[in-house]
Amino acid sequence: MDPVIIVGAGPVGLTLALALARQEVPTVVLDEGPGKDEPRPARTAVLREDTAALLERLTGVALGVHGMRWTGWRSLRRRQVMSEIAFTADEPAPLHIAQHLLTGFLRAAIAAEPLVQLVADGRVDAIEQERSGVSAHTRGAQGTWWRGSYLVGCDGPRSTVRKLQDIRFPGRTAVERHAVAALRVELPWEGQALLHRMPPWRSSGPSAGEVTARPLPDGVWRLDWLLPPGKDLVTPEVLLSRIRETLAGWSDGTAPAYELLDTGVHTVHHRLARRWRAGRVFLAGDAAHLLGALGTQGLDEGLRDADNLAWKLGTAWHHGPHEALLDSYQTERRAVVAARLRAADQVLPVLRGAGGLRHIVPGGARSQDALLTDGHLGRGPLGAPGTYGDSPLAPRHLEGVIPVDTAPGAPVTDVRVTAEDGSFVQLRDRLGRGALLAVLIAPGTGVWERKHWMSAGVMPRLAAAVSALPHPAELLVAESYPGAPAHSVLLVRPDGHLVTALSGVRPADLYAAAEATVGGAVRTEQEQPQEEQAQEEQAAARAGSGAR
Structure with a gap:
């Protein structure tokens, strides 16, 4: 079968290529550029726990060594400390890292991956689709036609793929603008990130005084100053004055x-593509959405796009097209990003307005601070990872469902589990392989060798049920899981979202949940052509009947 074509070699496109390789799906990555990124210290990313874990799993790099996990977060308004948070194991710290380092780690992993072909100077100028595949034409020195099974546009805000598919990209332009500087300096809050609203040395007025300081390794800080609305030029003199003043x-x-x-000006736009799928063509990352106001991170959402789409494309590549599963990518991811944009649009007038609207938020300044903190730290409606509780893949009418601390469709908690080979690993380490995960909660098993408990109790029956599922699945055992009683079974999607929690071993419920998760019964590659041929014969027969 033809490889998946990925257009764009930024973090999202490279992540998708590695995620597909994990599932033994070959890809061709068409990079419009020369194949490397120039270091820009002022261009950084803040990764939440789930997206940092995804990149570490794919690259094999401990990102915390190269970035900075904040020790805390501090919010000030004028001279008053509004909130102060110290990060603990219960609330993992965000990871702040230079984006060119991320891209470099992804490129290094791809260089060692035989299933990924990275093509530099490959600018796409034409896409053609047919029932059996898709072709993309690149111009320039690498000008040629590339044949693929599917194509994913990860080619940024001005996406050529999106334009060639005639997909609208409505939204708002220049929602926020920030002057940005990266500098090596000693500040009073070592390791802590800081949001300072209305600092006393700044003039009053809407958006006139907000500065964020986020630490990086080696004494480097990224400072962002919120600029007033408009298109006033930020000259070097103005920026240096802001640095010294701050x-x-x-x-x-x-x-x-x-x-x-390093310095720069960062402009935030809010846009959402009307469609994320057009036949065999998909959009992901900035090609599908733009967001980033109030401290939210667009790269986080792009990486979640890649994680969501990878296992679905992998299933379709290995088992044949499955429209319900592929359609669910747009349904799930677009709904999450749309909700994030709506939440930002609702609070922007309150937080950035000229005073008249600020009374809408109960609690005044402290409530405003809480909203901004949510965006910067990846919490609440502005920043928390999305859930797929209303997904078309969610199973219905299961008898043995029980509640646990993770809602159906939400990301699972990363607990220690015992794998089938008897090794102890983290649950997140088993994600991204294309298989469903069935996790038995069995207190006490951690002190016994696997050979003693694999043949005891409910294990033989559960192992038989897992092996009979309609999609590849791996059986894991955990001593505990938040809110889950002993002998309950969790079914987890390949991207780490909870499908359901069941009371005990219920083969029928487990099978029904697994089948729903992959969009219904998956046809094999052998069954696919036979069914298509039968459909064509039926259509021809109907046409002949009509002619008579």
Whole structure:
């Protein structure tokens, strides 16, 4: 079968290629650029727990060594501390890292992956679809036609793939603008990120005074100043003045010595593609959505797109087209991003308005601070990972369903589990392989060797039920899971979202849940052509009947 074509070699496209390779699906990645990224210290990403774990799993790199996991978060308004958070195991810290490092780690992993072909200077200018596949034409030195089974546009805000498929991209332009600087300096809050609203050294007025400081390794900080609405030019002189003014304000009037590494202006747009799928063509990342106001992270959502789409394309590639499963990518991911954009649009007038609307938020300044904190830390409607509780893949009418602390469709908690080979691993380490995960909650098993409990109790019956599922599945055992009673069974999707929790071993419920998760019965590659031929014969017979 032909490989999957991925257009765009940014973090989302490279992540998708590696995620598909994990499922033994070959890809061709068409990179419009020369095949490398120039270091830009002021271009960074803040990754939440789930997206950082995804990248670490795919690259084999401990990202915390190269980025900074914040020790805490502090919010100030004028001179008053509004909130202060110390990160613990119960609330893992966000990871702040330079984006060119992320891309470099992904490219290094791809260089060692024989299933991924990375093509530099491959600008797409034409796409053709047919029932059996899709073709993309690149111009320039690598000008040729590339044949694929599916094509995914990860080619950014000005996506050529989206334009060639005539997909509208409505939304709002320049929702926020920030002046950005990366500098090496010593600040009073070592390891802590800081949001300072209305600092006393700034003039009053809407959006006139908000600055964010986020630490990086080696004493480097990224500072972002929210700019007033409009298109006023941010000159080097203006930016240097802001740097000196801010550093002096944080250091009792005297700016400490600093080394300026990089500067820029970051403009946030809010847009959402009307469709994320057109036949065998899909959109992901900035090609499908733009967001980022109030501290939210567009790259986080792009990586979740890749994680969601990879296992569905992998299933279709190995077992033949399955329209309900492929359609669910748009249904699930577009709904999550749309909800995120709606939440931001609802609070933007309150947080950025000129005073008249601010009374809408109960609690005044502290409620506003809580909203901004949610966006920056990846919590609440502005930032928390999306759930797929209303997904078309969610199973219905199961008799043995029980509640646990994770809602159906939400990301699972990363607990320690015992794998089939007897090794102890984290649950997240078993994700992304294309298989469903069936997790038995069995207190006490951690102190016994696998050979002693695999043949005891409910295990033989559960193992038989898992092996009979309509999709590849792996059986895992956990001593505990938040809110789950002993001998309950969790079914987890390949992208780490909970399908359901069942009371005990219920083969019929487990089978029904697994079948729903892959969109219904999956046809094999042998059955697919036979069914299509039968449909064509039936259509021809109907046409002949009509002619008579």
